[in-house]
Amino acid sequence: MDEEHRVLESVVGEFASKELEPINKQIELEGIPKELKKRLSSQGFLGALAPYDLGGASLDRLGYSILLKQLASASPSVAFYVFLENSFVIKSILLKNEVREKIGLISGGEISGTFYYSHLLNFLEPGEIKKIDSKLTGKLNAVINSEANLFIVPADDGKFYLVESGFHPLDEHEKLGFRGLRFSPVKFDTSIKDAIEIPLNVDELIDDTHLPISAIAIGIAQGALNKAIEYAKERSAFLHKLKDFQPLAFGMAQAYSQLDILNEYLINIAQGERDIKKELMLKIISIDFARDVSKLALQVHGGYGYLMDFGIEKYYRDAMFLSILGGNHLDEKMKLSTLIFQEKAGWI
Amino acid sequence: MDFTLPEEIEEKRKKVREFALKEFTEERKRYFDENEKYPFEIRKLAYELGIINFSNPWDLLVSIEELCRVDPGLGISSFVYAFGSEILMLFGSDEQKKKYLEPVQRGEKIMGFAVTEPVAGSDVAGIASKMEKQPDGSYILNGSKMFITNGSIADYVLVLARTAPPPSEEKRHHNMSMAIVEMKWPGVSANKLKGKMGVRATDTAELVFENVRIPPENIIGEIGKGFYYVMTFFNITRIYVAAMSIGIAQGALDMIVEKAKKDKKFSSQESIQFTIAEMATRVDAARLLTYRAASLLFQFNPDPVFTSMAKYFAAETATYAAETALKVTGLDGAITSLERLFRDSKIMEIWEGSSEIEKLVIYRMFMKKMGVE
Ligand SMILES: Cc1cc2nc3c(=O)[nH]c(=O)nc-3n(C[C@H](O)[C@H](O)[C@H](O)COP(=O)(O)OP(=O)(O)OC[C@H]3O[C@@H](n4cnc5c(N)ncnc54)[C@H](O)[C@@H]3O)c2cc1C
Numbered sequence: 001m002d003e004e005h006r007v008l009e010s011v012v013g014e015f016a017s018k019e020l021e022p023i024n025k026q027i028e029l030e031g032i033p034k035e036l037k038k039r040l041s042s043q044g045f046l047g048a049l050a051p052y053d054l055g056g057a058s059l060d061r062l063g064y065s066i067l068l069k070q071l072a073s074a075s076p077s078v079a080f081y082v083f084l085e086n087s088f089v090i091k092s093i094l095l096k097n098e099v100r101e102k103i104g105l106i107s108g109g110e111i112s113g114t115f116y117y118s119h120l121l122n123f124l125e126p127g128e129i130k131k132i133d134s135k136l137t138g139k140l141n142a143v144i145n146s147e148a149n150l151f152i153v154p155a156d157d158g159k160f161y162l163v164e165s166g167f168h169p170l171d172e173h174e175k176l177g178f179r180g181l182r183f184s185p186v187k188f189d190t191s192i193k194d195a196i197e198i199p200l201n202v203d204e205l206i207d208d209t210h211l212p213i214s215a216i217a218i219g220i221a222q223g224a225l226n227k228a229i230e231y232a233k234e235r236s237a238f239l240h241k242l243k244d245f246q247p248l249a250f251g252m253a254q255a256y257s258q259l260d261i262l263n264e265y266l267i268n269i270a271q272g273e274r275d276i277k278k279e280l281m282l283k284i285i286s287i288d289f290a291r292d293v294s295k296l297a298l299q300v301h302g303g304y305g306y307l308m309d310f311g312i313e314k315y316y317r318d319a320m321f322l323s324i325l326g327g328n329h330l331d332e333k334m335k336l337s338t339l340i341f342q343e344k345a346g347w348i
Numbered sequence: 349m350d351f352t353l354p355e356e357i358e359e360k361r362k363k364v365r366e367f368a369l370k371e372f373t374e375e376r377k378r379y380f381d382e383n384e385k386y387p388f389e390i391r392k393l394a395y396e397l398g399i400i401n402f403s404n405p406w407d408l409l410v411s412i413e414e415l416c417r418v419d420p421g422l423g424i425s426s427f428v429y430a431f432g433s434e435i436l437m438l439f440g441s442d443e444q445k446k447k448y449l450e451p452v453q454r455g456e457k458i459m460g461f462a463v464t465e466p467v468a469g470s471d472v473a474g475i476a477s478k479m480e481k482q483p484d485g486s487y488i489l490n491g492s493k494m495f496i497t498n499g500s501i502a503d504y505v506l507v508l509a510r511t512a513p514p515p516s517e518e519k520r521h522h523n524m525s526m527a528i529v530e531m532k533w534p535g536v537s538a539n540k541l542k543g544k545m546g547v548r549a550t551d552t553a554e555l556v557f558e559n560v561r562i563p564p565e566n567i568i569g570e571i572g573k574g575f576y577y578v579m580t581f582f583n584i585t586r587i588y589v590a591a592m593s594i595g596i597a598q599g600a601l602d603m604i605v606e607k608a609k610k611d612k613k614f615s616s617q618e619s620i621q622f623t624i625a626e627m628a629t630r631v632d633a634a635r636l637l638t639y640r641a642a643s644l645l646f647q648f649n650p651d652p653v654f655t656s657m658a659k660y661f662a663a664e665t666a667t668y669a670a671e672t673a674l675k676v677t678g679l680d681g682a683i684t685s686l687e688r689l690f691r692d693s694k695i696m697e698i699w700e701g702s703s704e705i706e707k708l709v710i711y712r713m714f715m716k717k718m719g720v721e
Contacts, residue, residue, distance in 0.1 A: 237474065238471045299702070318692060324678050329675060330619065
């Protein structure tokens, strides 16, 4: 990794420990505070993928991965928020010249957006928006960041629209993870003249998320494992530190090794030529890894791990939620199988 | 070898399932979980309708399974008000049984069992609370307890404390004793712990004892035998934790089966079929392990190897099943009670002996069976 990226890693790492760690509980209970959004913006994180001329940081793939990983290691909710704003909202808006100025507002933290893709995640009743006469009307379920000011949503004509008025979020769903973001159905009744069609290629957009989602997963694993290692050095049972017991030490050492390898792989493919197969491989493995490691980290903390105050259980919930929001695992395994066999595979 | 339960127990299983499906509505599950409130009314109802029957252990075991299958938070709250009662049944005096045990069994009072401390959980012998004998025969208790179920709603708790220093490092488990402590006594305070990941309808608290005077008649059994009583208790309750875990795993399996019934595209895929097959196998294996351990216990011949195997395996099956079900049902599962089952499941691997502690017990007792001391 070059100097520039190393600096970025340490700057974001410091931001995460100074600005996120102390208010983690608040983020989980009350959502991401406005002031924090401002701070994320002033650091250039909210406009990570936006071009310079629109007030963005124009990070490359490695820089963006580092950013998400470091944020996720302290607050997976904040990392997911930054990811949603960048990988979905900003990237979609960039496709439509007339609305490019909205990017400044998003990267400036003045407004937030969301992109609806739950219907792609093997979801039975996603709800639907119908385009009837001069209106877009209907309800969408399971909208993440549903308190957004700006929505990019699919309608029944197969197109995606950007809307900024004529919607309201309904009561929240049960919230497995990423509790810093609102998660609820949203009702739409928007005049078509206020809706702007976005010329999206959804498959491409989703393919571009493999790497950032891997980065969040690796960040979750890193955050959880670091806490477990620290705890195992402090906590005693049976007159010994937890780290002294083989099953615990070996489990954490193994996880540390796997994490290091995944991290290297992430850096490698983020710097190299685009390779969808490798990105998909990394995502599928790192999502499962994040879940297993955060579960191990919780277990190492014993009863304390089960309490929110210790800031450990959220990693396990968030990792589980990421394995749902990160993609439809069946579709993706089929896709990976086909890439590996170089012909249709894994479809029965 | 007969793998069937008596007809009346299977009938009871059906009755409990109906009760849970009717009373544990989506609104109630969500309300008690979100607000971290103990469901007093549900506990009362479960008692009045005869859902909880402490006099027949098989009846209790299948009831726990069925309640937790629908909602572990509300389910556990429906019977955990008697937590610790086995200690009084086995080691309490007649007076203690009359004064403290019977009102709990009648559903009038709530009790708790307080062993864990901030400094020691798995390592029971590492606790620091002390009970010091006074010239008048009473004891003075000082110390604090952590994560005590029912802590802030109990009328009394059974407390483990040191009554003398350990004779040596190897014998740290000696000189510990148990006493019944009334929560209204001077010097006793409880601080409800909020923000648990799951089983949020159950009450959990930190307890502090400051110069609490305990009359001699509240000492349970013999002085110095406390550690032994606690281990005997765990040998019983671990089977009930295994039953909770089977309930959770079965509940998660139910969710996938439900989705498979409705969505033919989903169920036509072989990887989903294998997932269901694996999960059904593991749930059944956990159930068989648990029933064998239970059968021995209920015939007064408990086997700690089988008990710990059941608890360890069933708890891991619960988290495996909840994770797997969520993974394959995706958002469909994440916005239903499956996400709660997932959050609830993790405690099974921690309380009443973490998976690691169960493995230590299995090893030691298994090797003993193999003739190795
Ligand atoms: C919701 C809830 C309710 C509870 N209710 C009660 C209650 O009613 N009464 C009560 O007394 N307690 C209760 N507990 C406490 C529970 O039993 C303890 O949390 C549990 O025993 C673990 O202890 P600990 O949390 O101190 O973890 P520790 O003992 O500190 O253990 C931390 C980790 O180290 C591992 N470990 C410890 N020793 C070893 C070893 N030798 N080898 C390998 N690994 C090891 C453990 O398995 C665990 O993973 C409750 C806890 C919770 C969270």
